Amino acid sequence: MLDNNVSCESDIAVFEQSLFQAMRRLQQAGEVHAKRMARHGGLTPMQLLILEVLAGEKRLTASALSGRVSLTAATLSGLLDRLEERGLLQRQRDDQDRRRQWLLLSEAGRELLHAAPSLLPPEFRTRFAALPEWERHLLTAALLRAAELCGVE
Template sequence: MIDISGFETGLFSALRRLQQAGEVHAKRLARFGGLTPIQLLILRVLANESQLTASALSRRVSLSAATLSGLLERMEEAGLLMRQRDDQDRRRQWLLLSDAGRNLLAQAPPLLPPTLRAAFASLPEWEQHSLTAALLRTAELCGELE
């Protein structure tokens, strides 16, 4: 087994910097309609799909069913989404973006901070893919957080 202690400080520092940047941007998002980044992500995923079940959505946004359930209830109460029973299988509920959710999403700021978006967009496509793959793999290595 390889000793990773030489990488540990650098990895932790980089992860912490990402966390801090995420927290700062989350505060900016909260000033916009009280949305959290995960709520904005949920709205975006629902906008890109004609209909999704809660279990499919939980996989798409990397949240446990219990955590997602509470978020969905609050978002439904705020009128941002609706639940609709399946015509063929009454046990299944589809999640749909409401008109209010669609309107809010149309005005919402980007999920990522503007400086990150601009810097990332200026990179060559191969580097964008490489960074995305490295971040996804790092998240995978962290294991289940929910």
């Protein structure tokens, strides 16, 4: 059994540098795009994602939103505060249950979202769109699986 584990570790070592370099390149591309996005409307990619999710829903609670955008409640709370301060979202108490608070996209948030750049870098979107549909699905599944392997839900 020990020999099998050693063999498995050495098999993984063959991929380690390539996987790390690919992950680092993705991270760098994300950082560059985030800086571009910040120049447009001062939004971070996570803030834009929050606005996009809210735009697709009539209203959401913060706990439902945190699951949709993969953020902890504490991290999400700070982002929501900043978006509310900018007038991009509104919080509304539930009429039936005053403890529940709904998040809604404001008109200013809708306007900013309409003019905002894509969450994905333009070069990626163009190249991704040129791929056959099966390859787009495969690539998406592989990236989701890689995130899962990293322990990121």
